[in-house]
Amino acid sequence: MSTDQIPATQGPVFVPSDDGYEEEIAGYNRIVTHRPQLVVGAETVEDIATAVQYAGREGLSVGVQATGHGPTVPADGVLITTHRMRDVEVDPQARTARVAAGAQGSDVLAAAASHGLAPLGGSTGATGFIGYLLGGGLPMLGRQFGYAADRVRSIDVVTADGTARTVTPDNGSDLFWALLGARGNFGVVASVEVDLVPVDEVIGGSLAFVGKEADAVIRAYFAWLPSCPDDVSTSIASMQMPDQPFIPEPIRGQRTVQVRFLSTGSPETGFVDALSAAGSPVLGAVGPMRYADVATIHNEPTTPTVFAGRNGLLRELDEAGVEVLVAHLGSAGDDRYLAEVRHLGGALAVDPGGRTCIDRRDGALTLYTGTPLYGIDEDTAVAAQHELHSAIEPWSLGAVNTMFLTGAGRPGELESAFTPEAFQRLRDIKRQYDPSNMFRVNRNITPAAG
Numbered sequence: 001m002s003t004d005q006i007p008a009t010q011g012p013v014f015v016p017s018d019d020g021y022e023e024e025i026a027g028y029n030r031i032v033t034h035r036p037q038l039v040v041g042a043e044t045v046e047d048i049a050t051a052v053q054y055a056g057r058e059g060l061s062v063g064v065q066a067t068g069h070g071p072t073v074p075a076d077g078v079l080i081t082t083h084r085m086r087d088v089e090v091d092p093q094a095r096t097a098r099v100a101a102g103a104q105g106s107d108v109l110a111a112a113a114s115h116g117l118a119p120l121g122g123s124t125g126a127t128g129f130i131g132y133l134l135g136g137g138l139p140m141l142g143r144q145f146g147y148a149a150d151r152v153r154s155i156d157v158v159t160a161d162g163t164a165r166t167v168t169p170d171n172g173s174d175l176f177w178a179l180l181g182a183r184g185n186f187g188v189v190a191s192v193e194v195d196l197v198p199v200d201e202v203i204g205g206s207l208a209f210v211g212k213e214a215d216a217v218i219r220a221y222f223a224w225l226p227s228c229p230d231d232v233s234t235s236i237a238s239m240q241m242p243d244q245p246f247i248p249e250p251i252r253g254q255r256t257v258q259v260r261f262l263s264t265g266s267p268e269t270g271f272v273d274a275l276s277a278a279g280s281p282v283l284g285a286v287g288p289m290r291y292a293d294v295a296t297i298h299n300e301p302t303t304p305t306v307f308a309g310r311n312g313l314l315r316e317l318d319e320a321g322v323e324v325l326v327a328h329l330g331s332a333g334d335d336r337y338l339a340e341v342r343h344l345g346g347a348l349a350v351d352p353g354g355r356t357c358i359d360r361r362d363g364a365l366t367l368y369t370g371t372p373l374y375g376i377d378e379d380t381a382v383a384a385q386h387e388l389h390s391a392i393e394p395w396s397l398g399a400v401n402t403m404f405l406t407g408a409g410r411p412g413e414l415e416s417a418f419t420p421e422a423f424q425r426l427r428d429i430k431r432q433y434d435p436s437n438m439f440r441v442n443r444n445i446t447p448a449a450g
Contacts, residue, residue, distance in 0.1 A: 007054040011043035011084055024081055027068010028126070030306045031373070031407050034071075036063065036079035042101070043084045045156060045164050045190040051080050052188060053162035055438060062160075063441030064188050066102045066128030070135065070406050075441045080188055082128070090115055095196045096153065101189060103129050106295070108194075113292040117196040120148035122403075123298040130189050135403035136181045136358045138366070140262050140294055141199065143346030144231045149180035149356045151195040157187040160434040164190070169355045178429045180356035181417075183402055185426070185445045186433055204262040204297050205286035207272070208250070213279030214238070214257035215330040220278035221259055222322045229266040230346035234259070235298075238329035239338035250282040255331060260297050261286050308381045309370035311404035312389055313363030313397040314341075321395040328388045336384035337371045357426060359418040360399045367392060368404050405443050414443040424448070 006013050014021040015038060024041060025034045037060065040051040055062045060077030067083065082102035089098045092115040099108055106125025112118050120139035122132055137148025145151070154168045155176060165187075167176040178186050209217045221236050228234065236259045243253030261271055268286045275281070289296075317325070329339050342365065349361050369388060371381035389396070399416045415423050427448035430437070435447050 006038070007040070007050045009040055009042070009047040009050050011041040011047050013041070014039040025065070025075075025079060026304065027065050027071060028302075028304050029069055029071055029406055030304060031308060031378075032071035032074050034063070034065075034075040034079055036075040037077055039079045039081060041081050041084055045158065048080055048082075048101070048158045048188050048190055049162050049164050051078055052158050052160065052438070054078065056160065056162060059436075060438075061440050062188065062438050064184055066131055067104060067126065069127045070131055070183075072406065072443050073408060073441055077441075079441075082130075085190070090117070090196070092117065095198065096193055097196055098191055098193050099129050100191050101130050105129050105132060109292060109294070112196050113200070113290070116198060116200045118199040118291045119194060119196055120145055120151055121294070122148075123295070124300040124302075125295045126300070126302045130192060131184075132403065133192060133194070134179060134181075134183050134189065135405070136356070136401070138342070138348075138401065138403050140233055140297070141197070141264065142348045143228075143233045143343070144264060145197055146347035146350060146352065147356070147358050148194070149358060150352050152180055152356075153193040153195065155179055155192050156190040158190060159187040160436065160438040169353075174429050175433060177355065177357050178426055181358040181402060182426055182445060183405070183414075184442045185430060185439050187439065199264055199291050202262060202264055202289060202291045202294070203266075203268050203287060204260075204289050204294065205268075206258050206260045206284045206297050206299075207275060207281035207286065208256050208258045208283040209275075209279045210251060210254040210256050210282055212331050214255065215326050216278035217257055217259065217275055218326050218330055219322060220274050222317055222325075224271060224274040225343060227270065228343060229263075231265050232261065232263040232271070233343065234261050234271070235340055235342040236260070236329075237338065237340040238333055240335035248283055255333065255335070257329065258284070262294065262297060306373040307370055307406065308373060308378050308385075309368065309404065309406050310382070310385050310389060310409075311366060311368040311400050312392075313344075313360055313399045313401060314365040314367055314392065314395050315362075315397060316364040317395055321392065324391050324395075328391060334384055334387070336376060336381060337369045337388070339388065340368045342366045342368070357418065357422060359422045360397065360401075363397055363399070363401070366401050366404070402443075409443060414445070
């Protein structure tokens, strides 16, 4: 590529031979290795538009990366990195925030917390907030407030023709609908305006159990779930903890089941009592806390890794279904992956007027499995995870949550997140806004024929 071919942008531009290229393309999950011909470190919406226009002239694909938590396929054309665009502007009277393309969840959380407000963020603040929204956004407070994407007011996006557009549920509603829940298939989002909720003090925390008690705790957790109020969100996770100094002593080198709780009002007493009757937690507590500290509940790692994952939506479990999870997640579970079950329902089951393409709201639970690929190869990890997903299949809805998709995945996974009618509508909108499939560095939706 000659110098006169490189587009002029405010942010830096890299080609493979440049110093800084490798650092610029490296994201959190390195299951995918990007090798783009050109990287544009966007600082403005004009930079994004320039990069897309260049890709259009050259017939190249366009990929986008903020933090790199959810890569799917390698970028081979133009990669737009947005981590320099981290501005967050809060309007406390309107209870809204305008969030730039590269802002992380922690940026939005901190900006809102100073006004006693909160975004509908996820379990970690380290992910890109826009990518989280484009996957639908499953919030920690989801059972009370619904999906984060349902609270988006407007989207500034650059489409495949290089045009910067502002779309709302009323203006450009088809594109607005398609952007929220189908990931990065329809354009490069430069910023969004989202609603905030008046949440400051909450009740939250986690409890960790080890040894044989873990089996009884899993049973107790699922026995308690039918009584869970809608203002309470919970999850249960299981993994073999590393025998490393950074792991707290009580769970270091132990197979551990961890149960999480978050409420804006309902007390934790019944939840904690139910679990404590089944076992004695070796670590953790549940009680009053600031919502600004919500990431401490899951305490997810932030160090870059290579990670293979899979997820599926489940209906409510009967006793036999719970016993499948006890066998695979309990004291005798498989150490080749971690697993987490999040409780859905409540407001997550309600579609507020068809504003987004989040389509499978009928799941009672979502099951996620993942493996850090250290000392284990990807094929072995995928096969191990498949054993659990196959065992739980009688309770499966045959669908996925788009927020948890990483890697190339299995055929038909993305399509399973939608009804046939909704998926056809997505393909029709793709044909309108991206007929050449420029935005294919993702779990791809191909344009409809015609």
